[in-house]
Amino acid sequence: MEDKLFISNREKEALINYLSGNFNESDSSTLKNWLEKSQEHKFFLDQLSDIWQASRLPVIDDKIDVQSVWDELEIQLHYKNKNPFQWKRWIQIAAVVIVSMLAGGTGFYFLNLKTSSSDVASQIVEYVAPLGSRSYVKLHDGSKVWLNSGTSIKYANNFGTHNRDIQLSGEAFFEVAKNKNLPFIVNTGEISVTALGTKFNVKAYKEEKTIETTLLEGSVKLESSVVKLQENLVLKTNEKAVFTKKEQFLNIVENTTGEKEGEKTATNKPSMQIIQKIDPVPIVSWKEKRWIISNEKLGSLSVKLERRYDVNVIFDNEILKEYSFGGTLEDETLEQILTAISFAAPIKYVVDSKTVYIMADGKKMEKFKNLLME
Amino acid sequence: MTGIEKELVESLKKGNQKSFELVFKTYYARLCTYAFDYTRQLETAEDLVKDFFLTLWQNREKIEIKTSLSGYLFRSVHNLCLNYLERQKKKNPEIPSDNLYLIELKQKQPFTPDYPIGNLLASEMEGQILEIVDKLPEQCREIFKLSRFEELPHKKIAEKLNISERTVKTQIYRALKKIKEAIPFLITTIFFYFLK
Numbered sequence: 001m002e003d004k005l006f007i008s009n010r011e012k013e014a015l016i017n018y019l020s021g022n023f024n025e026s027d028s029s030t031l032k033n034w035l036e037k038s039q040e041h042k043f044f045l046d047q048l049s050d051i052w053q054a055s056r057l058p059v060i061d062d063k064i065d066v067q068s069v070w071d072e073l074e075i076q077l078h079y080k081n082k083n084p085f086q087w088k089r090w091i092q093i094a095a096v097v098i099v100s101m102l103a104g105g106t107g108f109y110f111l112n113l114k115t116s117s118s119d120v121a122s123q124i125v126e127y128v129a130p131l132g133s134r135s136y137v138k139l140h141d142g143s144k145v146w147l148n149s150g151t152s153i154k155y156a157n158n159f160g161t162h163n164r165d166i167q168l169s170g171e172a173f174f175e176v177a178k179n180k181n182l183p184f185i186v187n188t189g190e191i192s193v194t195a196l197g198t199k200f201n202v203k204a205y206k207e208e209k210t211i212e213t214t215l216l217e218g219s220v221k222l223e224s225s226v227v228k229l230q231e232n233l234v235l236k237t238n239e240k241a242v243f244t245k246k247e248q249f250l251n252i253v254e255n256t257t258g259e260k261e262g263e264k265t266a267t268n269k270p271s272m273q274i275i276q277k278i279d280p281v282p283i284v285s286w287k288e289k290r291w292i293i294s295n296e297k298l299g300s301l302s303v304k305l306e307r308r309y310d311v312n313v314i315f316d317n318e319i320l321k322e323y324s325f326g327g328t329l330e331d332e333t334l335e336q337i338l339t340a341i342s343f344a345a346p347i348k349y350v351v352d353s354k355t356v357y358i359m360a361d362g363k364k365m366e367k368f369k370n371l372l373m374e
Numbered sequence: 375m376t377g378i379e380k381e382l383v384e385s386l387k388k389g390n391q392k393s394f395e396l397v398f399k400t401y402y403a404r405l406c407t408y409a410f411d412y413t414r415q416l417e418t419a420e421d422l423v424k425d426f427f428l429t430l431w432q433n434r435e436k437i438e439i440k441t442s443l444s445g446y447l448f449r450s451v452h453n454l455c456l457n458y459l460e461r462q463k464k465k466n467p468e469i470p471s472d473n474l475y476l477i478e479l480k481q482k483q484p485f486t487p488d489y490p491i492g493n494l495l496a497s498e499m500e501g502q503i504l505e506i507v508d509k510l511p512e513q514c515r516e517i518f519k520l521s522r523f524e525e526l527p528h529k530k531i532a533e534k535l536n537i538s539e540r541t542v543k544t545q546i547y548r549a550l551k552k553i554k555e556a557i558p559f560l561i562t563t564i565f566f567y568f569l570k
Binding site for chain 1: 403431
């Protein structure tokens with residue numbers, strides 16, 4: 001190949017001048033003549049230009065802030081779209097409304113467990129958000145409850161007048177209406193959470209090892225029926241209590257630097273404590289259209305996907321569960337989420353009705369190796 | 375197109391903004407780098423590429439990609455660059471004749487009709503280029519780095535190293551030729567970055 005290339009020093013100079021943009025009439029005629037001599041010359045200059053451009057990338061990369069350009073562009077996308085897509089948007093909004101009505105409808109069960117006219121308290125109301133749907137309930141006392149997939153709450157029909165006791169299985173977010181006379185008590189079996197007026201999230205799925213209570217506003221008191229906790233164990237804003245069923249200890253995870261380590265748990269070994277910053281937003285984002293996943297391992301994320309979309313997730317290789325995924329998903333379908341994950345992890349997936357198979361993608365594996373090491 | 379690319383393009387056509395964001399973040403800087411070769415100003419290059427992405431999003435349903443996503447993107451930006459050069463010529467009758475020669479030749483590039491536009495930029499080869507540069511003979515390496523990474527004009531490099539401008543150009547030519555020999559050309563690797 002190289003043998004076919006004849007280039008004089010003058011021609012080389014003209015070529016470099018062309019690339020660097022300091023190009024005059026004499027360079028131009030020299031280079032044009034040279035290019036006309038052979039197809040090989042043209043190909044050669046195309047290749048050198050290619051290298052010339054590619055070697056500029058690190059410099060340009062340093063000067064560009066892609067994220068801020070994207071932020072700016074993202075606004076324009078919607079702005080410019082407004083007119084042509086207005087009609088579509090209305091259909092979308094209508095569709096969302098219908099879907100949420102349907103979800104609310106299917107999520108509601110009125111269970112008349114025992115209708116006895118003499119025993120009013122024996123009437124139990126149950127709300128269920130089946131797998132694959134989420135639900136929202138406003139209770140008689142004005143409190144609001146969001147139910148995550150596969151969650152049920154039960155209460156007696158004297159709720160709001162004689163008591164405010166709720167039985168929870170699954171995950172729910174509570175916005176409790178103020179009532180100093182009637183404490184609002186969420187019972188999960190092992191742990192009960194007492195609130196006056198406050199916002200908090202309780203995750204208590206039967207199949208999970210932990211019960212997690214996250215407080216967003218106000219304060220809640222924690223009690224346990226199966227293990228003796230410290231007297232008046234009170235959770236403060238942006239703290240998360242993790243109760244591990246198996247070993248039965250309660251951990252306080254808080255957003256301060258950790259000065260309180262060890263003080264708040266009565267039954268826990270201090271060495272078992274995990275102290276970290278809690279950002280409650282991702283924890284409760286399941287109830288929003290916008291679902292925030294902050295660097296979550298695929299293993300635990302798949303459990304959430306199973307509930308949210310009522311599917312079974314099967315990994316063909318356990319190591320895949322160790323990959324982390326982060327992102328904000330907005331009203332996505334399962335397929336879209338899986339696609340997004342497959343961009344960020346070396347996986348392939350196959351959806352077969354209600355089963356999702358997640359497999360290793362050998363080609364991508366190599367590239368992601370470093371990521372796993374961290 | 376690979377399977378992933380196909381899915382990405384399909385979901386982009388359906389209006390999935392996440393897919394669009396992924397394409398944008400993967401290619402934005404690369405397309406700007408390409409456009410810079412024509413505009414010679416980063417700001418202009420960025421505006422041109424930003425406009426391109428806006429149009430891409432607005433016309434997403436009509437996207438037809440036959441070869442590869444990167445090929446499509448670079449070819450589109452290339453065409454916009456040519457339009458830009460044409461506008462420059464018309465707008466500035468006073469344009470220095472030297473620039474005009476450059477523009478005229480630029481409009482002919484790629485000189486070989488089937489040379490893939492943005493070939494190396496689209497195939498994530500810059501890491502390999504850097505590796506090759508590091509193995510160049512000392513003077514050659516230093517000059518190439520000053521020219522490409524420090525963006526010094528030939529004259530400044532010559533002054534700095536106390537050599538002639540001609541030597542600067544010869545060494546840059548040598549470096550490019552060495553890189554060319556060491557690089558496997560015409561590979562199209564598909565690459566994706568993570569969305570954070």
